[in-house]
Every structure is written in C-alpha cells, then in structure tokens.
Amino acid sequence: MIIKNLIRFFYKKLVVFYLLFFSIVLATIFSIQFSQAKNLQIKYIKKDRTAEIKQMQEKAFAFFDSGKHDSALFYFNKTQLLCNPKEDYADYYVGSLNHMVEILQRYGDYYEAEATLIKGFPYLEKTTNVKYAVNAYTFMAYNYLYTYDYEKALYYHKKALKTAFSTFRKSRILSEIAFVYMHQKKYQEAIDLLEPISKYKIVDKITPSNTDYQHAALLYNLGLSYLYLGNHKEQAFKCFDESLKLTLTLNDDYELIGSYHSFYRYYLKYNNPRLKKINAEKAYYCAKRAKSSTNEINMLAQLIEADNPKNSKKYWKIYIRKIDSLIVSRKKAKNQFADIIYNSKKDKEENLELKNQKAEKELQLERQKNRNIILYISISFVLSAFLFLFFHLFKKSKKEKNEAIYISEARISKKLDTELANDLYQTLILIKKGNLEQNENKDQLLNNLENIYSKTRNISKENSFITTDENYVFELKEMISGFKTEKVNILLQGFDVVRWNQIEKNKKIMLYRVLQEMFRNMKKHSEASLVSVTLKISNSLLTVLYADNGVGTTNNPLILKNGLQNVENRIKTIKGTITFDKNSDKGFKVSFTFPI
Template identity: 25%
Template sequence: MASIFCVSFSFSQGEDIKKKVDSLKRTVISSITVDTLNLAAAHYYVGEWYRKATTKTDSANYHYYKAGKLYSLIGDKFGHASALYGIANIQRNEKDFMASEVNSIEAISMLEQLDQTYPVKELKSFLYNNLGILFNELEQYEQSIKYHKNALSIKQDLKGIDKFKIYNSLNNIGYVYKNIGKYKLALEYFNEILKDEQIIEENPEYYATTLANYAHTLYLSEQNDELPRLYFRALELAEREAPNGYVSIIINHYIAEYYNDSNQKTLAKKYAYRAKNISEQYHNDDLLKSLLLLSEIEEGENATSHLKAYIKLSDSLKKNERAIRNKSARIRFETDQIEKENIQIAKERAWLLVISIVIIIASFLLYVVVAQRNKNKELQFIQKQQETNEEIYNLMLSQNESIEEARTLEKKRISEELHDGVLGRLFGARLSLDSLNMNNTVEAIKTRGQYISELKNIEDDIRKVSHELNTDFVSGSGFIDIIKTLVETQTAVYGLNYNLEHDDDINWDSAGNKMKIHIYRIIQETLHNIYKHANATHVNISFRQKNNVICLSIIDDGDGFDVNKAKSGIGLKNINSRIKEINGTINITSEKNTGTTVIIEAPIP
C-alpha cells in the first residue's frame, strides 16, 4: 500500500508558534532586565555604603558609575539620577565642583522627564541642595541661595516629609546669608529652626549646630550680648551627644575666634588647639582652618610653624584633590572601556538569543514532523493489523462454511441411511410378522424370534444413528482446524516438528472472534520468534480449559534467552498488547540451551 506523507501548518498553527516565540522573547528580555536591575541596585547600594560608612571615595565613585551605566542600559532614569547624585556628592567633597555641577544638572534633567512622585521630588530637592552647597564653596552666593530655595520649596510641597530635611535647607540658606553679610536674614532663617523647642530632645546635635551658626551670626553682626553663653550652650549639647565630634570642631573655632578678637589669647589658644586636635581625626578642611586660626593667635615661631603647616597641608590637599580627580577620570575611562566590552558581550548574547530561538523553532518543527510521521506509521500499522484480522476472520468464516457443508452432507447421509436401510428393514420385518401373526407352529414361533432379534438390531442401529445425530462431529473443531492449518503451514516453512493438543470440551463459539483472532496472531508471532531466535527443532502447542479460562502453552527445545533483556523486543511488545486486549496474562520461562515455555491464560468472556 503506497502512502504520501506531508506536513502542513494552518494560519492558526503559525500564529500559535509566533505567540510562543514572542512569549519566549518577552520572558528572556524580562529576565535580562530583572538581572540588570538587580545588578545596578547592588552597585548603587555598595557605592552608598562606601560613601557614607568609609573614606574610600574612589570605590564609591566606581560603584556609582557602574550603577548609572546599568540603569541607563535598561532606561531607569530615576536609578540613573540617584547614581549621579552620589557621584556629584563625592565630586563636591573632593572640590571637583564643575563635574559635580554637571552631574547634578544632568540628574535634575532626567527627573524632570518623570512623573513627579514623592521619591522623584525628594531626590530633586537633594540635587538642588548639592548645587547650593557647591556654589557657596565657589563663593557664587546668589546662585547658591537660588538653588537652596528651590530645594526648600520642593521639600515644603512634600506632605509628610521629615521636618529636619526642611530645617537643613533653612540652615543652609541662613549659612549663605551669613557668608555674604546679610546677618538679619541669616538670623531669621536660624530662628525659624530654633523656635521648634522639640529639637533639643529629638536631635540635640542638630540643635547645637544651628545654635552655633546663630551665635556666630550675632558675633559677626557685633551683637555680643549673649556671647559666649550661646557658644558654650551649643558646645555642651554637642559634647553630650558626641564627645569630640565633628560639630565640636566648628563650635571650638567660633569660641577661639571670639576670644582672639576679645584679646583673651589664653582662652583663644585653648579652644583653637582643641579644634585642631579634634579635626585631625576628621577632615583636612577643618584642620586647615585650625592651623590658620592658630597662626593668627600664636606669636613668633609658633605662629610661623602653624603657618608653614597650613601651607604644606594646603599644597598637599590640592595635589591630593587633583590626584582624586584624575583617578575619578581614570575610573570613568576604565568603566567606559568595561562598558564597551559589556556592549560587545551584550551583542554576542543577543546573537546567542537569536540562535537559541531559531534552534528552538527548528526543534519544534522537527518534533512536529517526527511526531506526524510516527503517527502515520502507527495508523498504517493499525490499518494493516485490521486487514490481517479481517483475513483471519474471513478464513474462519470460510472454515465455518465448510463445516456447515459437511454437517449438511452428513445429515443427508444419515437421512438416506434411515430411509433406505432402517425403514426398509422395519417395513420388511413388519410384513413378515403380520404373515406369522396367526400361525402358532414351532417353525412360526422360531421365525418370529428371528424377526424380534432383527428388530433389536434395528433398534441398535437407530440408537447409533441417533447418537451420531446428537454428537456434532465438528463441534469445536472449526477454530482448531484453523490453528492446525496455521501450525502445519508455518512449521513446514520453518523446518520444525510440532505436536498440537487440545481439549475437545473448549467451547470456542463462546470465546468470540476477537479472542480467537488474537490467539491466532499470538501463535503466529511466537512461531516466528522461535524460528528467528531459538534454533529449535520441535515445538509443543496445547490448549486447555480451567474454570472458564483458556490456557495456551507453547514449548520449544531451542537455545533459550534472557527474559529480562528481551522484554523490549517488538515481537514481545505485540504479544503483550494482544494479551492486554483480551484481559489475559503471559508467563515466559527460559533456560539457556534448554528451551522456552510460554504460558498464556485468557478468560472466556
């Protein structure tokens, strides 16, 4: 039978494949985005830790820069702006004011493009605050005040913001006004903070800083009535919270300056040296201020010594700042190089993704083709099996026709024998008895005895014919004859001797055609396996019936085999499949060089 195999995809199937591919692409891209976002966040928080908890600003700068690049890669403008803010803070502290300004403005521009949510506005206020501080350092005070007021305006517009963030902007504005000599305005901003009496309990150190700035503004405006009391009040609060802390440096500077102007040199030196000793533990900028202040308070060699130390430290700091700026530039350059490499890697990954998708689609198509081909083979096998079953069924029908014909002929023979033989003899005996009925001679009596004996013989003949009619001479022999024909044919072809035994009591008519067909095919397959694998010379086949269960045994004298290893063979799979169809069981035992025994049991439905 010829068959044509073809694979076709309908429009809907193509759409399903496209949807699956698109879904796969979205999953992969989403996975890449999530991984990039997590990596960017990791770099950002490492940078935060280095900036706030250590003095390793180069490490902080590196991680901020990496975070910014990764955030930019996935289009996260808020994350990118946050990283730029961290970099701008470091650059401001390292006196790289121009770079700090550029990064701050760039970050603000990014934030302006986003929805103005609470986090966006808050970060924008921090950036304006950074610009205000760096412009104060550049002595561009008007610009500094402008940015500080922008920060303050944003903070005041945020509901639920921490009040200390607002106070921070107020303090910064007051500090700038103090620097440009607008003392009245400075005092107003400081007073705005100090009138909150809860600050002393909530944050004494912050209150001390603000009070010190307020007192210093009074000093600069020559309002000395409350001085130095306010200085000492501020110093007391600062020392209580953080002995020898950073705030103490500023307050000791202010007190030393106050006593120096009052010509109280001893007290001025006391607080100036205290500021110097504390500042040596913190930041060089404050140490510079302490050395400069001591060069003004001291006299002679001591003043010269402090001035030289000031100059030396100042030069060293300038060199260090240049080195840090160069190092930052180098970090950016190296990071850019790494970024280029990452871009190349990303391209390679993109190609890998494309190739992977192509391979997946090709594999899917190959799977469809192979599955369809196997399905066609399976359908062809089933069709062939059905054709074979039909042939067996037709053979059985043909055999039954032969049996019915034999039955008819036998009945005709018996009928003729009854009519021509038994009935004729009865008619003759009846006429003879009629003629002797009235004769009582010895000879007549003897003759009647002979006729009576003949009647007995006729009775036996009738009983014999009746018995023959009552016994179906072909009962159960129809299917067995088919099996016998099969066995005779195959053993002759295979060169085997055989012995076929069966119980005459088996009612094959009640077994059903389905069971008989499967038994026929099982015997056929088993004989084929014996010929192909066993090298046997003789096979015994027997049918028995026990408790409405047909038992078929097939025994050969072949080489034998390992039953466990042979279970995966196609022949045994077919046999097992047929046994399953008739709810039967199979038991195979085999020994090397001895032979194999196959026992099959199937219940009669």
C-alpha cells in the first residue's frame, strides 16, 4: 500500500519524479567513474617486489648469523616495510617481524618486541606455512615469560601447540610450557609433561641438527624440575649428566652455560662446595667465550657465592663493571634499534610519497571534477527535495488544520443542538407563559437555567485547553469527578503511581480525551451506579482498565457504535491497542494499552 501511494504521488508530481530519476542516474555514473579512477591509480603503482624483498631478507639473515644484530634488525625492518601483507608477501612480512622480535628480546626490549609482534598477528592466516604462526605465538609467550606474566605466556604457548603440526615442534612447545610451570613452582606439572617425551629422542626432520639441542634442553628442564621438587636426587643427576654429555658433542659454549649451571644448582642444594665452585667457574667461562653478557653476569653472581671471600672480592669488582657496561650497551642498543625502525619507516613513507606523487597529479583534476559534479547534483537534489517537502508539508498541515477546525466546529454545533436546544425551548415557553411570581414556576426556571449553564460548562470543558504540566493529574481527576453524582460512584486506582512527567504531551492529551469520552458514554447509555478506572505500568506500557456495572454492551449495542468509535480511533493514533468485552451482560468493561 505504501509503495502504491508513493508511485501515485510521483506520477502526480512528474517534475519531481524526473528530477529525482535524473539525479540518481548521474550520481551512479559519476560514482562508477570515480571508483574506476581510483582502481586505475592502484594498478598503476602496484608492482612485483618479490626479488627486492628476497635480496633484502638474505642480507638480514647474513648479518643475523654473524651476530651483527643491529645490521640484521635494519634489514629485517627494511624487508617488512617493502611488504604489503594485505595483498601479498605475508610470509616475508611475518617472518621478518619474528626475527626482529628475536633480536629485540635478546636485548631486553620487550615492549617494542610486543608491539612488533602484534603488527603481524592479523596476517598469520595469510601465511603459507604454519611455522610463521607457531613462531609468532612462541615469541609472544617468551615476551610474557620475560615480563613475569606467566598465565599469558601459557596461553600463547598453548595456541602455538594447537597450531603446530610436526611431532618435534609439539615436543619443543611442551618443553617450553613445562619451563613456564617451573617459574610458577608447579614442578610436578612440569615433570608430568616432560617425563613421557624425555624417553624418546624426537628427530627434527626439517633441520636434523636441532634434534640434539632440543633433547638436551628437555633433559635440562626435567632435571631442574626434579631438583626443585625434592626427593629426586638420582633422577635430577641423571638428567643433568645426560644433558651435559649431549651438549658437549655440539661444541657450543652458549648451550654449555645451562649444563654447568644445572650442576651448580645441584651441588648447591646437596652441599658440595668444591664441585659447586668448579661448575660455577665452568659456566662463567663458557658464558665469557660465548660473549653472552647477561649469562656472564649471572654466572659471576654464582661464582661469587660459591668461591672463597678473597676471590669473591675480585669477582665482585668484575661483576659491578659488567653490570654497568651491560646497562649502557642495552640503552645504546635500544636507542639504535629505535632509530633504525623510525628512520626506515620514514624512508618508506618518503619513497611512497614520491612514487605516488606523479599518479596523484594525473588523477587529481579528474577526481576533483567528478567530486564537484556529484556535489552539485547532490546539493541541487537536496535543496529541491527540501523545498518541495516544505511546501507540501505546509500545504498539507494547513489543510489538516482547516479540516480539524471544521470537524470540531461541526461537533460542537451538533452537541449544542442536541443537548441545549430542547432545554432552551422549554425555558422560553416557561417565560412566555408568565406567572413567574409563583414559587413553583420560579424554581423550575432556575432549575432550567442551572441545567443550561451546567451543560454549557461541560461542553466548554470538553473542548478547552488541556494542561500537561505537573498539574495534569489533578486536572484529569477533576474532569472525572465531574461525572460523579449521588447515584454514580467512581473509584480511581493507580493514578498517583504513574510518573506523569515521563509521558509525552500528546499521549497525556489523548488519555484525557479517551477517558472523557468513555465517561460521557457511561452517563448517556450505561445507567451505571459504580465505575472503576485502574492504571497499571509494565514493560514501558501503560494499561487502563475501565469497568462499570451498567447495562453492558449486550443489551445496548449503541454504546459501541455511537460513543466508542472515537475512543478506538484515538488509541490507534498513539500506537495503542484496545479491547472491548462485547459479551458482558454484567456491566461494561474495556481495557487499552499504549507505550509511554
């Protein structure tokens, strides 16, 4: 029905219809042209960067393998800046970010490492190999482990475990989860994870050289768990011994640090000063040869504790000097890494700006022209629509207002004719007869005049202004009380519970008129002696229950036909519903509900 009305309306207003149609067509054409111009720009700039990215990443790996981490970070950063992971190169992008994080974590810059990792997370699903996602989750777990947030470390290790495919990678992640449990002092949980996989040397089929490294680390973690749990002296020694023998075959001083450190912890717990000192020295010199500043400082602290006071004093001086040097070097490294990332990003932005400049200039005039045309059409259409709506609504409002005035005047005229004409006629006849000096005639004349005045006042009230401010409820009650007589009692419930200030003005007026109409019908047709009106609020709905003990609708169908049609129409205008009890022979009942 709405669509038909709109079509009929536009056919009547052909000029507006054609204007709207023409505007839509033009706007569609220029929108398509603008979109095509934008796509042309993207195709113009985009090119294959695979060779350039590979070359940059190879440089990064060369510096990384040679221990030149600052240069490696520079080229890994250059690599990720060349990538556009939304369209392509997700493997290079995420892989470069992972290696950057590994470098940042080595130098203790965990906050920058986390920020770098997060950049790659949205593109993990775009990578072609699960190793990128596994590595990203693992590095994030390391980051939280180093910052003592063990629950989040476990969360990301478990995500890595769920993502990994190979048995070797899963066993390595289980070992790392056990390492987190050790930091939480959950040694039994760590042992329960490590014992089953420690019985087998799981081979890394992709990089076989990692097999012995991983098995030695697993035995190291299991041994420490036995040691810290207590009452597992033999098991701890066996794990440490096997781990050391395996690590010695690797000829890797960095890995030997942990092996000798484990024996230092073992002999510290079981009180063997001589062997404790020997293993502390070995761990210290391995760290020194491996040029691992952090481990060198930690092993120096162990050596100070294990050695005699004279030697401890010598080591203490070295320890202080190393601590100061490490703090300075880390600060320099962080600053250097920050400069590398910032400058590289700045270079990329400048290069992109230069590359885009030519294409932007070529398309700028065309795009601006399209935008202007669309803007002019839109402004013209909007102004035309506003002007048309303004005049249409103004005309419609004026017409409705005139109709409302005519209906109101006709209704008042009919009411005056119906209710006052007969009384006036009888009064005039009484006056013509004379004999007003007689008390009986005088009393009748006064009664007639009083009835005329009362009916005139009621008609005036029915069409008078209705206040909707804080005095509304008092006006409403006063209107209802006007229908109370010696023969008619009225009961009101719930009027003081309603928050009238929260109800819209038009709904208050409509409620007033509806109740007024119902009481007028009661007075004319119902012959009731008792009337009750109850108000209830539930779920933002106001429900009004009206009941009287009059003749009911069964005996007097005119109540529905003549008096309550207006009531139903009024309720519908405020989106309410009304229900009549048409089968009641013990009075008249009606309920209506509307939102507040």
